[in-house]
Amino acid sequence: xxxxxxxxxxxxxxxxxxxxxxxxxxxxxxxxxxxxxxxxxxxxxxxxxxxxxxxxxxxxxxxxxxxxxxxxxxxxxxxxxxxxxxxxxxxxxxxxxxxxxxxxxxxxxxxxxxxxxxxxxxxxxxxxxxxxxxxxxxxxxxxxxxxxxxxxxxxxxxxxxxxxxxxxxxxxxxxxxxxxxxxxxxxxxxxxxxxxxxxxxxxxxxxxxxxxxxxxxxxxxxxxxxxxxxxxxxxxxxxxxxxxxxxxxxxxxxxxxxxxxxxxxxxxxxxxxxxxxxxxxxxxxxxxxxxxxxxxxxxxxxxxxxxxxxxxxxxxxxxxxxx
Amino acid sequence: xxxxxxxxxxxxxxxxxxxxxxxxxxxxxxxxxxxxxxxxxxxxxxxxxxxxxxxxxxxxxxxxxxxxxxxxxxxxxxxxxxxxxxxxxxxxxxxxxxxxxxxxxxxxxxxxxxxxxxxxxxxxxxxxxxxxxxxxxxxxxxxxxxxxxxxxxxxxxxxxxxxxxxxxxxxxxxxxxxxxxxxxxxxxxxxxxxxxxxxxxxxxxxxxxxxxxxxxxxxxxxxxxxxxxxxxxxxxxxxxxxxxxxxxxxxxxxxxxxxxxxxxxxxxxxxxxxxxxxxxxxxxxxxxxxxxxxxxxxxxxxxxxxx
Numbered sequence: 051x052x053x054x055x056x057x058x059x060x061x062x063x064x065x066x067x068x069x070x071x072x073x074x075x076x077x078x079x080x081x082x083x084x085x086x087x088x089x090x091x092x093x094x095x096x097x098x099x100x101x102x103x104x105x106x107x108x109x110x111x112x113x114x115x116x117x118x119x120x121x122x123x124x125x126x127x128x129x130x131x132x133x134x135x136x137x138x139x140x141x142x143x144x145x146x147x148x149x150x151x152x153x154x155x156x157x158x159x160x161x162x163x164x165x166x167x168x169x170x171x172x173x174x175x176x177x178x179x180x181x182x183x184x185x186x187x188x189x190x191x192x193x194x195x196x197x198x199x200x201x202x203x204x205x206x207x208x209x210x211x212x213x214x215x216x217x218x219x220x221x222x223x224x225x226x227x228x229x230x231x232x233x234x235x236x237x238x239x240x241x242x243x244x245x246x247x248x249x250x251x252x253x254x255x256x257x258x259x260x261x262x263x264x265x266x267x268x269x270x271x272x273x274x275x276x277x278x279x280x281x282x283x284x285x286x287x288x289x290x291x292x293x294x295x296x297x298x299x300x301x302x303x304x305x306x307x308x309x310x311x312x313x314x315x316x317x318x319x320x321x322x323x324x325x326x327x328x329x330x331x332x333x334x335x336x337x338x339x340x341x342x343x344x345x346x347x348x349x350x351x352x353x354x355x356x357x358x359x360x361x362x363x364x365x366x367x368x369x370x371x372x373x
Numbered sequence: 374x375x376x377x378x379x380x381x382x383x384x385x386x387x388x389x390x391x392x393x394x395x396x397x398x399x400x401x402x403x404x405x406x407x408x409x410x411x412x413x414x415x416x417x418x419x420x421x422x423x424x425x426x427x428x429x430x431x432x433x434x435x436x437x438x439x440x441x442x443x444x445x446x447x448x449x450x451x452x453x454x455x456x457x458x459x460x461x462x463x464x465x466x467x468x469x470x471x472x473x474x475x476x477x478x479x480x481x482x483x484x485x486x487x488x489x490x491x492x493x494x495x496x497x498x499x500x501x502x503x504x505x506x507x508x509x510x511x512x513x514x515x516x517x518x519x520x521x522x523x524x525x526x527x528x529x530x531x532x533x534x535x536x537x538x539x540x541x542x543x544x545x546x547x548x549x550x551x552x553x554x555x556x557x558x559x560x561x562x563x564x565x566x567x568x569x570x571x572x573x574x575x576x577x578x579x580x581x582x583x584x585x586x587x588x589x590x591x592x593x594x595x596x597x598x599x600x601x602x603x604x605x606x607x608x609x610x611x612x613x614x615x616x617x618x619x620x621x622x623x624x625x626x627x628x629x630x631x632x633x634x635x636x637x638x639x640x641x642x643x644x645x646x647x648x649x650x651x652x653x654x655x656x657x658x659x660x661x662x663x664x665x666x667x668x669x670x671x672x673x674x675x676x677x678x679x680x
Contacts, residue, residue: 080581081500085508088493088556095527095549096515102526170417178414185421188428191662193610195628196651199635200431203644211430211447246427307519310612317636328521335525336617348522359517366513 106345107132125342132346141322142330142347149306149326152237156305160245161298164252169282171257183254190250194243198314201243205229233323236315240324243311248304252297259293260286292365299362303355327351434648435459442644458649468650470623471630476657478540478615478626479608482547483601490555491597495585497556498563499571516553523549524617531618538620546614551604558603562596563589602665606658627654 109125110132136142167186171179192200205212207228216224230236263286271281309328312320320329331351335344434442438453462468496502497509527546528537536542566589574584590597612628619625631654634647 081496081502081505084492084496084500087489088512088552089508091489091548091552092511092515095545095552096511096518096523098530099523099526099549100518102530103523106526106529167420170413170420173410173413174417175410175414178417182417182421182424185425187662187666188659189424191606191659192428192655193628193658195610195612195631196431196655197427199631199647199651200427203434203648204427204430206644209443209445209447209644214445214447246424249424303517303519307521309521313612314632318632328519332521332524332613336528341525341529344525348525351519351522355517355519359514362517363510363513 103345103348106342107349109342111340111342132342133350136343136346136350145325145327145330149328152241152308152326153302153305156241156244156248156308157298157301159241160248160252160301160305161294163245164249164297165256167249167253168256168260171253172260186250186253189246190254192247194247194310195314197247198240198243198311201239201246202315205239230315233321236324237312240308240311240315243315244305244308247311248301252301255293255297256290259290263289292368295365296362299358299365302358303362306355306358307351327354431648431651434644435652437645439643439645458643458645459653461643461646462650462653467622468627468630468653471625471627472653474540474619474624475609475626475628478543478547479605479657481540481544482551482608483604485544486548486551486555486604487597487601490552490559490600491593493556494559494563495589498560499568512553512556515549516557520550521613524613527614528617537618538624540619540624543615543618543626546618547608547611549614550611551608554607555600555604558600559593559596562593562600565596566592598665602661605661609658630654 108127108129110128111125167182171182174182189197204210207213207226212229213224213227216222229239267285268281271285276284307328308326309332312324312326312329313332316324320333325333327347328351331344331347334340334347433449433451435458436454436456437448437451438455438457441448441452493508493512497505527549531537531542531546534542536545570588570592571584574588575581579587610628612626612632615626616629616632619629631647631650634650635642
């Protein structure tokens with residue numbers, strides 16, 4: 051009986067196992083046909099904009115605000131002048147430092163709390179685990195834009211619930227306190243939103259990771275006299291390492307490029323003290339229509355993240371998942 | 374105490390105890406653990422309350438009357454519940470238009486990426502071919518690229534084809550993040566279908582295509598749903614690209630409406646209306662999510678553990 055109605059049927063179809071070790075497995079041109087649409091889409095929506103952003107970053111924008119649209123205005127090649135311009139601007143360095151501090155604080159806190167909740171999920175009774183997981187999944191489903199508006203309302207100065215509740219504590223006077231007058235305390239509220247949204251994914255996947263730690267190894271550690279902390283540090287943590295590397299890199303990428311939470315918290319007009327690199331790029335590029343400068347900052351932003359991505363992809367290839 | 378035990382049945386972890394001394398120690402340990410479990414449960418409930426509070430606060434604010442919202446002592450239970458906020462927002466034709474736009478964009482982006490992504494995932498999960506690694510690498514890289522950085526070139530490119538300020542343009546732009554995600558996640562689901570099934574089907578006379586849609590497609594069904602729902606969430610929640618590409622009021626998405634709700638002179642400081650809008654905006658995500666909850670959490674952890 052014919053194995054295939056496709057014209058490219060190969061004799062090695064009957065033993066795809068061995069064939070799959072070779073470079074081209076059964077199917078001939080079929081896999082190429084299958085990836086073709088995806089490749090075309092990637093070329094249009096990713097490769098092209100990537101080429102375009104690099105091109106923009108080495109050009110100078112001349113003419114009016116909308117010069118780059120409708121092919122108006124000239125854009126002469128200026129080499130790396132945009133980059134030297136951005137890199138010698140002290141505002142850029144202030145923004146970058148703020149972004150790095152913000153990223154370290156957010157990633158650190160969300161991983162610590164996430165790991166804590168994951169361990170807790172592993173310890174509690176089944177019903178408690180179900181309740182907490184259900185709440186976390188709901189939290190995870192809430193869009194970051196929505197959660198930011200909700201936190202903005204909770205932390206509003208006059209009728210906000212946060213000031214009211216904090217005011218109940220003895221010796222604390224928070225009535226009418228404006229959280230957003232000082233960018234530092236404003237960014238602390240942003241941090242709360244970011245962490246609140248990040249915990250569900252971190253806690254649930256870390257909990258899944260913890261349940262996969264072999265029980266007999268933990269049992270052996272206990273028999274050998276290891277305490278709770280010791281067996282956690284020398285058994286559970288090494289097992290979680292690959293997962294932790296992946297979650298850390300993902301968190302760094304997300305928190306470094308945080309946008310919605312700050313943008314919504316400041317009603318679409320973040321003051322200079324609230325600008326992280328993503329906001330800075332957007333305000334420069336789209337807000338003030340300095341497309342070439344915005345593209346330059348965008349390229350620098352991607353270069354910063356490239357170092358982190360290398361870790362992530364190397365880890366994926368190491369655990370054999372990308373094979 | 375081990376980290377892995379929860380409410381282990383006493384005796385299950387350590388069967389056949391030899392000496393009474395060990396038995397006694399163990400019993401004491403379990404007694405202590407039961408005690409501790411009670412405390413951990415209480416802590417878990419406290420955390421659930423803290424994490425759930427913003428959602429609860431959003432909901433009850435949406436149902437409160439204006440007078441109750443603007444009160445110096447917040448009410449933790451709505452005393453005069455009503456639908457004023459919801460009625461006001463739903464009466465706004467711009468909100469309805471924006472909600473419809475969000476729906477159209479999301480459905481289109483998810484459908485296109487599921488169809489194209491399925492074929493791409495099939496190729497990398499089932500075949501070895503020249504350039505496969507390059508493709509996998511490209512998908513991974515694109516998935517990681519900060520979307521935000523590409524808003525500028527994207528908006529220039531779409532403008533060139535008169536696709537700026539059009540829903541089609543936004544759908545194309547959204548493929549930038551829904552496609553790589555779909556390919557990558559579906560690949561995991563397809564790889565979990567044993568190859569032997571394909572082989573058996575082909576021995577029984579199925580063609581390659583028949584194997585795809587008679588064997589792999591039904592088995593990957595749950596995975597397709599999980600992927601589609603998560604893709605839906607990604608596209609529905611997106612804000613930056615839509616905000617950059619769409620200009621007309623009635624051509625924007627629900628997320629943009631949510632941002633401008635407060636700055637619009639009509640709704641200034643209307644917390645009830647804002648929270649009602651926030652609730653309605655997250656509803657399409659939350660409803661889908663509740664319907665497919667078990668599948669998504671499985672997909673979520675599978676995706677996270679396996680990348």
